[in-house]
Amino acid sequence: MPLNLPHNLPAIEILSKEHIFVMNDLRASTQDIRPLKIAVLNLMPLKITTETDLIRLLSNSPLQIEIDFVQLETHFPKNTPIEHLLEFYKPFSSIRNNFYDGFIVTGAPVELLPFEKVNYWQELTDIFNWARTHVTSTFYICWAAQAAMYHFYGINKYPLEKKLFGVFKHKINDPSFPLFRGFDDEFYAPHSRHTTVSIEEINEHPELTVLSQSDEAGVYIVSSRGGREFYVTGHSEYSPLTLHNEYMRDVKKGLKSVELPINYYRNNDPAQPPIVLWRSHANLLFINWLNYFVYQATPFDIKKIQELGEL
Structure with a gap:
């Protein structure tokens, strides 16, 4: 998918070397179509890595996309150069009057904290509420999925005995659901988390539908509001080496509880x-979301998103 990106965003050079097509803002300005507007609230500490992972997946369909990277104003990241944030990120206050066809909220390394103890929780829930009236479809990832389900529906998260870490097999509960067009009957997705949610609690809410789950990893994808919100507890966006980098990071820290990621290394050898x-599942997941729940659902006049209502 041609993405309209600032011409010097680091992800462009990285993805060009992978022969993945992205479009800078100069070329995009010559195309006479309305691009999809996607906002990304990037809560991950290594922001450039996460940007690249998401752009890699969003670049695989024939529609043009404009992306706004959004940052919180009550929390300042320590692992990304200030110059990068100033050039490529917008504070939420500067975009809160905008409307977006799609919105992605990433995970964050705060899952062991109670939600209300996260220092940016108030601002984050304000953004969650804003998305319901200013976005056609929102895609919550990992901790953000848990946080949004807790905020909107009171779904609790629970600590796991050990970190869920690796690549796990999943099944589809409703193969006819458009998000799974082209999927195999079983598919794999990475997980890297210390907490989980209860399918029993989710099933108590008729507004929520568990679309996919795993015998080992539990609930994977939940939808609500007719596809206007998706809660994805894993990391389909991860690049091939992300789990390796996390494993090596924890080994270097000397953490005694570190275990090899499951179903990941060839011959289980790091x-x-x-x-x-x-990889194929991740591409289909994002393409289907963009096609069926963003592009085909959003009004041409983007300001009419508000007319879709909160329900």
């Missing part, structure tokens, strides 16, 4: 390259 089992 000296060998990983086997990527989730």
Whole structure:
């Protein structure tokens, strides 16, 4: 998918080397179509890595997209150069009157904290509420999925005995649901988290539908509001080496509880390259979301998103 990006965003150079087509803002200005407007609230500490992972997946369909990277104003990240944030990120207050066809909220490394103890919780829930009237479809990832389900529906998160870490097999509960067009009957997706949610609690809410789950990893994808919100507890956007980098980081820290990521390394040997089992699923997941729940659902006049209502 041609993405309208600032011409010097680091992700462009990285993805060009992978032969993935992205379009800078100069070329995009010559195309006489209305691009989809997607906002990304990037809560991950390594923001450039996450930007690249998401753009890699959003670039795989024939529609043009404009992306706004959004940052919180009550929390300042420590692992991304200030110059990068100033050039490529917008504070939420500067976009809160805008409307977006799609909105992605990433995970964050705060899952062991109670939600209300996260220092930017008030601002984040304000953004969650804003999305319901200013966005056609929102895609919550990992901790953000747990946080949004807690905020909107009171779904609790629970600590796991050990970190859920690796690539796990999933099944689809409703194969006819458009999000799963082209999917195999079973598919793999990465997870990296210390907490989980209860399918029993989710099923108590008729507004929520569990679309996909795993025998090992639990609930994976939940939808609400007719596809205007998706809660994805895993990391389909991860690049091939992300789990490896997380594993090596924890090994260097000397953490005694570190275990090899499951179903990841060839021959279960971290000296060998990983086997990527989730790439096709990840591409289909994002393409189907963009096609069926953003592009086909959003009004041409983007300001009429508000007329879609909160229900």
